[in-house]
Amino acid sequence: MSGTLYGLGLGPGDPELVTLKAARILRQAPVIAYPLAEGTPSFARAIAAPHLPGGQSEIAIGLCMADAREPARAAYDRAAFEIAAHLGAGRDVAALCEGDPFFYGSFMYLFERLAADFAVEIVPGVSSLAATAAAARRPLAARNDTVVVIPAPLPDATIAARIEGATSFAIMKLGRHFARVKALLAELRLIDACIYVERASLPEERILPLAETGNDAPYFAMILGYRGAEPAMQVPRRKAAFA
Amino acid sequence: MSGTLYGLGLGPGDPELVTLKAARILRQAPVIAYPLAEGTPSFARAIAAPHLPGGQSEIAIGLCMADAREPARAAYDRAAFEIAAHLGAGRDVAALCEGDPFFYGSFMYLFERLAADFAVEIVPGVSSLAATAAAARRPLAARNDTVVVIPAPLPDATIAARIEGATSFAIMKLGRHFARVKALLAELRLIDACIYVERASLPEERILPLAETGNDAPYFAMILGYRGAEPAMQVPRRKAAFA
Structure with a gap:
C-alpha cells in the first residue's frame, strides 16, 4: 500500500x-x-x-x-x-x-x-496573515467587512484597484517592492491607515506604523491597511502583553 | 500583578x-x-x-x-x-x-x-478559510493571485463588485443568505468555478461543486470561487486522502 x-x-x-x-x-x-x-x-x-x-x-x-x-x-x-x-x-x-x-x-x-x-x-496551518493581525493588535475583519490580500509584485494600478472597495487589505511579499508600495499608499492617502509587521510571531518580530518605516523590508513582512474601519475597530492604545 | x-x-x-x-x-x-x-x-x-x-x-x-x-x-x-x-x-x-x-x-x-x-x-489560529481550501483540495492563492473575502449578508451589487478583479474569492457566513448568493453566482456565470464546503475539518464536513448543492446552508459553510486560476491551479482529479 x-x-x-x-x-x-x-x-x-x-x-x-x-x-x-x-x-x-x-x-x-x-x-x-x-x-x-x-x-x-x-x-x-x-x-x-x-x-x-x-x-x-x-x-x-x-x-x-x-x-x-x-x-x-x-x-x-x-x-x-x-x-x-x-x-x-x-x-x-x-x-x-x-x-x-x-x-x-x-x-x-x-x-x-x-x-x-x-x-x-x-x-491547514496558521497563516502569516493571522499572525500579522495578532502582532498588529488590530482585528483584520469584523461583521460584514471585506478583506483583500494583494501580492506586492503586482503593478501599482492593480494594487490600487484591489484596495478600492475593501474594508481592509493586506499586502504581502514586500521585499524589493516595499518602497514602491509605500509610495503608492502615501499617494492614495492611506499610509496613516497602515501598519507594517515584519516576521510576525518570531523573536525578531517588528511592528511599526507604516509611515515610520525605512525604505527596506524583507520578504517576510506585510502591510495591513484599514480603509473603512467600524468604530468598534478603533481599538484602545496598546498595552504590552509581556509584562 | x-x-x-x-x-x-x-x-x-x-x-x-x-x-x-x-x-x-x-x-x-x-x-x-x-x-x-x-x-x-x-x-x-x-x-x-x-x-x-x-x-x-x-x-x-x-x-x-x-x-x-x-x-x-x-x-x-x-x-x-x-x-x-x-x-x-x-x-x-x-x-x-x-x-x-x-x-x-x-x-x-x-x-x-x-x-x-x-x-x-x-x-492566532487556523482560520476556517484555510481549512476550507484544504477540504476543497484547491490552492486558494498562488504567486501573484489576489484573494478577497466577502461576508454573504452584503448586498448583491457589493458582492459582485468585490469579486470583480480578484483571482479567487471566499464567501463566508452563508446561512440564510445562501440561496441568494448562489443565484447571484449563477447570474455572474461563476457557479461552475465555485466549490461549496460545509463544516471544514469536522467529521460532518461536506464538499460539493456549488452547482450541485441544495438551497440551504448552515452558518459554518463557505463558497470558494476561482476566477482567473493559473494553469498550475487546474489541479488533477481528487484522490481520497483517507484510504
Missing part, C-alpha cells in the same frame, strides 16, 4: 504555533521534504525542527534565488519523482510548508504533480 | 488543529470565557474541551440568536466586567475563539473593552 503525502502547514514561524496534528505527523513521518533556496537555511525546516524526532529521510528541494520558472520546475519535477518513490514504497512523506499550504504556498507544485497518483492530505 | 487576557484562536473545529500554544494555555488558564448563543452548545468550547484539564472557572457570554446589537453589547459589557475582576485578581483568562480571533471573530468585542487596562495576548 502506498504512503500518504502530507501538505503540512507549520504556521508563521513560532514553533509553538504548529498544530497538534502537524506535530504528530512530524513525529511519525519517515520522510520530510522542504524547499531550500541556495545559501539560506530552510525556514519551514527551522519551524519543524523542535518537533522532529531525528532519523527521518530528508528531501531538500533546491531552488535558485532568482525567480526563474524553468529551474524551479525542474527542481519540483525531480523532487516529485523522489517523493513518488517513497510513497510507492509505502512511506508517508511530510512536505513542510511555512504558514498554510494553500495560501501562497509552494506545496501546490508538489500537489499538482502527485495528487492524481497518490493519497494527499492537506493539513 | 494582573492576569493576562488571551484571545485564543482554536482553529476550524478539529481539536487536533489547535496549536501547541493554545493547548498549553488551555491547560494552564484558571478561567475560560466563550460566547454562548441561546439553545445551542458553544462551538468554541467544544473545540477546546479535549484540552481542558477541568476545574477552571467558566464565563459563558450569553447572546440571543437575533442579530440585535444592543443585547450583545450588554452581554459583552457584563462579560468584560466579570473578566476584569479575574484579571485584576491576578488570574489569566482564556477567551475561546473559533478559527482565528481577529478574522471575523467576536473576540474583538472583549479586546476593545479590556485592552486599555490589561495585558492582552492574541494567539
